[in-house]
Amino acid sequence: MIPIHTFRATVPRRCFAASASIRTYASQTPGNPMLEVFNRKTKRLQKERAAQNVEESRKVDYLKDEVARRLCERLLDIKREFPNVLDLGANSCNIARALTTPDLDLAAPEGQSTPPLAERISKLTCVDTSRALLYRDEEMPFNKEINIHRELIPDLETLPYQPNTFDAVLSSLSIHWINDLPALLNQVNTMLKPDAPFIAAMFGGDTLYELRGSLQLADMERRGGVSPHVSPLADVKDVGSLLNRAGFKMLTVDVEDIVVEFPDTFALMQDLQAMGESNAILHREAGPLSREVLLANEAIYRSLHMEEGAPGIPATFRLIYMIGWKEDKNQPQPLERGSGEMNLSELLGGGDFQKP
Amino acid sequence: MPTKTRPVEKFARATAQCSVQAAAYGKCVVTDYNSVHKDMCAKEFMKLKDCVLAASKKG
Numbered sequence: 001m002i003p004i005h006t007f008r009a010t011v012p013r014r015c016f017a018a019s020a021s022i023r024t025y026a027s028q029t030p031g032n033p034m035l036e037v038f039n040r041k042t043k044r045l046q047k048e049r050a051a052q053n054v055e056e057s058r059k060v061d062y063l064k065d066e067v068a069r070r071l072c073e074r075l076l077d078i079k080r081e082f083p084n085v086l087d088l089g090a091n092s093c094n095i096a097r098a099l100t101t102p103d104l105d106l107a108a109p110e111g112q113s114t115p116p117l118a119e120r121i122s123k124l125t126c127v128d129t130s131r132a133l134l135y136r137d138e139e140m141p142f143n144k145e146i147n148i149h150r151e152l153i154p155d156l157e158t159l160p161y162q163p164n165t166f167d168a169v170l171s172s173l174s175i176h177w178i179n180d181l182p183a184l185l186n187q188v189n190t191m192l193k194p195d196a197p198f199i200a201a202m203f204g205g206d207t208l209y210e211l212r213g214s215l216q217l218a219d220m221e222r223r224g225g226v227s228p229h230v231s232p233l234a235d236v237k238d239v240g241s242l243l244n245r246a247g248f249k250m251l252t253v254d255v256e257d258i259v260v261e262f263p264d265t266f267a268l269m270q271d272l273q274a275m276g277e278s279n280a281i282l283h284r285e286a287g288p289l290s291r292e293v294l295l296a297n298e299a300i301y302r303s304l305h306m307e308e309g310a311p312g313i314p315a316t317f318r319l320i321y322m323i324g325w326k327e328d329k330n331q332p333q334p335l336e337r338g339s340g341e342m343n344l345s346e347l348l349g350g351g352d353f354q355k356p
Numbered sequence: 357m358p359t360k361t362r363p364v365e366k367f368a369r370a371t372a373q374c375s376v377q378a379a380a381y382g383k384c385v386v387t388d389y390n391s392v393h394k395d396m397c398a399k400e401f402m403k404l405k406d407c408v409l410a411a412s413k414k415g
Contacts, residue, residue, distance in 0.1 A: 217392055221385050222401070224394030266368035291367065295408060296381070296401060298371055302380025304389075 032052065036179050037232065038280045040155065043177050048323035051092065051133035058136075060274040064259065067319055068094035069104065071201045072117055074323065075170070076105050078197060082124045082167040087292045088188070088200075089156055089174020090126035091276075092136045093148065094294045099124070100145040118146040127151045127159075128174075133276065157184055161191045168192075171200040176233055177280065185324075187244035195328035198248065204255065204320035205235040210305045211268065211297075211315065215289075217304075218296035227285045239322050248324025249331060256319045261312040265298045268315050370412035377404040 051057045072095065087095045098104070099121060105114040118124075124146055133149050137143070153160060157178055169188050175257040178184050188198050212230040217228045234242070236255050243251050262268040272278050289297075304311050325331065371378065381404045383399035 103363050144383065162391035217385055217389055219398050220392040234373060240391075262366055264372065266371075268362060270362075292401075292405070294367070295371060295404065296385075299382040299404060300385050303386045 026064075032342065036282055038177055038179055039282045039284075039328040040129075040157075040177075040179070040280075043276075043280040046278055046280060047091075047130035047133045048272075048275035049132075050274050051130060051136050053101075053274065054136060056274045057133070057276075060271045061094065062306075063258070063260065063275065063317060064091055064094045064173050065097065067201050068255070069101065070319075071095065071170065071172050071199060071321065072098040072101075072104070074321065075099075075117055076114075078168075078200055080167075081120050081122075084165065084167050085121050085124050085127040086161070086166045086169045086191070087124060088159075088169055088171040090128045090134060091173065092133050093126045093150070095170050095172050096124055096126060096146055096148050097137075097140075097142050099120070099318050102140040116145070121146065123147045123149065125151060127156070129153060129156055130276070145168065146350075159187050159191065163190045164193050165191050166176045166193065167196050169196075169198045171202075171205065173201060175200060176202040177205070177231075179238055181234065181242055182245055185242060185248070188209075189247045189326055192326040194326055195331050196326050198324045198326070199322070201319050201321050202234065203319045204233050204239070204345075206257075206274060206314060206316060206318045207233055208317070210301060210313075211265070214265075214301040214304055215293070215297050217300050218293045221300075222290075222296050228281050229269050229284075231279050231281050234320070236318075236320055239320055243322060243324040246324070247327060249327050250323075251327045252321075252323040254321050258317045258319060259314050260317065261310075261314055263312050265301050265313065266294070268313070290304075294304075366412060368396075370408045373411040374404055374407035377407045380404070 016308075055173070087093070096118075099118045100116050102116045103113050104117065108114050110339050127150075129152070131152050134152060138150070156174065158182055171190060175181065175184065185198075192198060208230050215229045218228045236253065241255070242252055248342060262271070269278075288313065301313055377400070381397055383401040384400045385392060388396075
């Protein structure tokens with residue numbers, strides 16, 4: 001029997017068109033068409049350039065280190081050994097640094113020290129696209145406390161790993177630069193062993209909303225139009241469905257705001273640049289922002305967001321933390337609806353609102 | 357690292373000396389930020405710009 005698709009391929013398309021000229025206004029893109037938002041090359045170069053200035057780059061690691069610590073705190077709750085862990089988009093291996101920090105557990109009773117998480121991890125593979133950033137802290141002492149492997153890959157969106165490889169995949173402040181997040185999450189799900197977690201933190205929706213807004217106003221007033229200066233980010237409410245679509249189970253998504261105070265907008269933008277987190281949108285304007293817009297932005301930002309008497313301007317970073325588990329048949333499942341046998345109000349002793 | 361001031365740092369310092377003009381310009385834009393159009397606050401901006409230019413010449 002001839003499979004249907006080979007049969008259809010032999011039918012000349014022409015037979016549908018009356019004349020010899022074929023109008024091709026509804027053509028199908030070959031392969032899997034993908035929406036490109038970010039320029040990957042630009043992003044890699046930004047990270048590379050930022051990390052080449054080692055001193056500056058270390059100075060602005062405050063945010064990435066803090067988020068990596070908070071991410072690893074979530075790993076404390078999983079009482080397991082992890083033989084093989086992947087750090088996806090490692091930046092300067094901030095996660096490795098957090099994993100080797102002792103007493104990460106803030107909830108531990110006082111005086112009782114908790115060992116660093118690195119003791120439960122036999123091998124940590126850190127991947128990123130920028131060599132300068134990935135190998136920046138290679139000589140630092142924390143590298144000796146964890147079995148760390150750095151791997152440079154050309155593209156974070158296609159991962160060169162076999163299915164069922166990792167006991168956990170961690171990712172801190174990297175996947176907000178991914179164009180095709182659903183495809184990446186699919187790959188992560190495949191790479192994980194059954195019943196293994198994916199724990200990630202990324203910038204979300206309202207990150208830098210102050211800067212986004214004031215730059216728009218400055219652009220409008222100075223130049224009469226807007227150009228995107230702050231890259232778009234995924235929203236909290238999308239993350240759950242994204243994970244779900246990729247086949248993750250038992251999802252946890254939560255949000256945290258970190259507000260950082262800067263002396264002025266110039267310092268904020270310099271820090272973003274040194275972090276390698278500047279705008280990398282595909283159709284951005286070439287060249288730097290004009291001084292006029294920068295000046296206007298500084299004035300507008302201050303009058304919109306600076307509180308009376310505050311020494312600096314606030315910048316909000318919204319972090320989305322997500323945990324998803326790869327499916328496994330022995331995994332705990334939620335019970336069916338209506339199968340409960342006990343009234344929760346009896347158990348918890350809650351009362352009715354109408355009671356006096 | 358040698359202490360070389362980046363142009364943006366010089367610019368930031370100059371801007372910091374013009375907080376009065378900056379506040380005037382900011383206020384002008386922000387009072388009606390739903391209908392901002394080109395050169396809506398051109399007068400205020402020119403004052404701010406002149407001040408920053410003068411300050412950066414001094415410092």
